[in-house]
Amino acid sequence: MxxxxxxxxxxxxxxxxxxxxxxxxxxxxxxxxxxxxxxxxxxxxxxxxxxxxxxxxxxxxxxxxxxxxxxxxxxxxxxxxxxxxxxxxxxxxxxxxxxxxxxxxxxxxxxxxxxxxxxxANFIDHKDLVPPFVSLVVSGGNTFIVHVKDYGEYEILGETRDDAAGEAFDKVARAIGLGYPGGPKIDKISKEGNEDAIKFPKAKFHEDTLDFSFSGLKSAVLNYINKKNMQGEEINRADVAASFQKSVVEVLTENVLATCEKRKINKIAIAGGVASNSYLRNNLIKEGNKIGVEILFPSLVxxxxxxxxxxxxxxxxxIKGYSSGLDLNAKPNLKLGEK
The missing domain is CATH 3.30.420.40 (ATPase, nucleotide binding domain)
Incomplete structure (x- = not known):
């Protein structure tokens, strides 16, 4: 080569x-x-x-x-x-x-x-990884389930209809006084909390879809905090963080594993900033093992x-012979698969 x-x-x-x-x-x-x-x-x-x-x-x-x-x-x-x-x-x-x-x-x-x-990024840490596989892209700006059919060939099978998962982490972290960046701080404080302390909702759609929605969950957390403040009750930040994180991770896990079953694929490569979340990693590996789906993550960096x-x-x-012209311009809203 x-x-x-x-x-x-x-x-x-x-x-x-x-x-x-x-x-x-x-x-x-x-x-x-x-x-x-x-x-x-x-x-x-x-x-x-x-x-x-x-x-x-x-x-x-x-x-x-x-x-x-x-x-x-x-x-x-x-x-x-x-x-x-x-x-x-x-x-x-x-x-x-x-x-x-x-x-x-x-x-x-x-x-x-x-x-x-x-x-x-998964090709770097997993030298033998080749398409096809499913990728769950979870970051501050994007949340997608992608069928990676070949190098550079993608089909989006599910995506968020409102907030990205990482965006929801940042907003909830700010609401409970953890500051920015929210993802790592919620991951850390959640280890001290009870993930079953508060029952936060998970979005369910009437139609058969693999899409996500995190706006309602974010609003539920904010409403919970406001209610506690109005009643003069103390807020257990660790419990709020852990319960919120559980709701996010469960819906991410359910949808991406459902994708594998639908597409008859037994390999998931996770990508994006939220892929560093320890609860997401552990939960996906645990649930993936139950149905024989291999879960791959890039290193934290x-x-x-x-x-x-x-x-x-x-x-x-x-290697496919593709290159850009010098007239290439920035596309702040570029979609996956779009040129």
């Missing part, structure tokens, strides 16, 4: 990242400059601040990625970059940098869908936004 070395850049939200990836599965470096500490005091990501920080960090992360991988720009075969979905200003920083680099080096430019990158996953996705496009 001919070796292809890809320099990839990710800047869709609040992480500036660059990586060097060989043949979509071997990561030589994956440098991530996080902005979590900066946005924490605002209670969430401020787009203008994120864009400015990307400008400050992008050159540095690329230089560090090359240095750690012990390669030079002359060794690179292609430049890959996230072009959507995400914050438009943040996307443009990485995109413009990548376009300039590809043009100056006379290399192919490969625009990568951020969601596809999350799915492809590959669950969050990073450039290595973008380099992996780009490789499978490169």
């Amino acid at each position: 001919e070796k292809k070395i890809i320099l990839s850049i990710e800047s869709s939200c609040d992480e500036t990242s660059a990586a060097i990836v060989i043949n979509g599965r071997e990561v030589l470096s994956n440098i991530i400059a996080s902005q979590i500490d900066i946005h924490e005091k605002f209670g969430g990501v401020v787009p203008e601040v994120a864009s400015r920080k990307h400008i400050e960090a992008v050159n540095w992360v690329v230089e560090e990625a090359l240095k750690e991988a012990n390669v030079t720009l002359e060794d690179i075969d292609a430049v890959a970059v996230t072009y959507g979905p995400g914050l438009v200003g943040a996307l443009l920083v990485g995109l413009q940098y990548a376009k300039g680099l590809a043009y100056s080096l006379k290399l192919p430019l490969i625009g990568v869908n951020h969601i596809e990158g999350h799915i492809c 590959l669950c969050t936004d990073n450039a290595a996953m973008i380099g992996s996705a780009a490789y499978f496009q490169l």
Whole structure:
């Protein structure tokens, strides 16, 4: 197999990242400059601040990625970059940098869908993983069940009709005073709580669907908190977090395992920031074992936004002969499978 070395850049939200990836599965470096500490005091990501920080960090992360991988720009075969979905200003920083680099080096430019990158993170940690399989993509901006039919070939079988799961985690965390980012903080405090203390609802649709809805659950949590406050009663944050987390994870688990039964597939690859949630991991493995479905997760660093996953996705496009033009633009609302 001919070796292809890809320099990839990710800047869709609040992480500036660059990586060097060989043949979509071997990561030589994956440098991530996080902005979590900066946005924490605002209670969430401020787009203008994120864009400015990307400008400050992008050159540095690329230089560090090359240095750690012990390669030079002359060794690179292609430049890959996230072009959507995400914050438009943040996307443009990485995109413009990548376009300039590809043009100056006379290399192919490969625009990568951020969601596809999350799915492809599993190819890095699971070297033998090949399609077809089912992927559950769970992050702050997206919640999908995807049938991965082949490299770059996807069919969305279920998705949220309102809030993404990660978005619901952030909003509930803010409501109970945990702050930002909500996902890891709810995961941590839930270990101290009783998951059966409060019966929160799970959305049920009349039609036969694999879709999700988390807006009603989020509202139920907020109503519970408001009622307790009005009655002057103390709120057990750990119990609220654990009960909320259980409701989210149960519906995610039920729907994705139902997908496997419908499609006669026995392998699920989880992707996205919420894939790092320990309760989700444990519950999926436990329930998957009952019906003979293998559950795969990326390592924790590959669950969050990073450039290595973008380099992996780009490789499978490169070997199919696909590349982007220098007129490639940011698409903040890009859908999976859309070009």
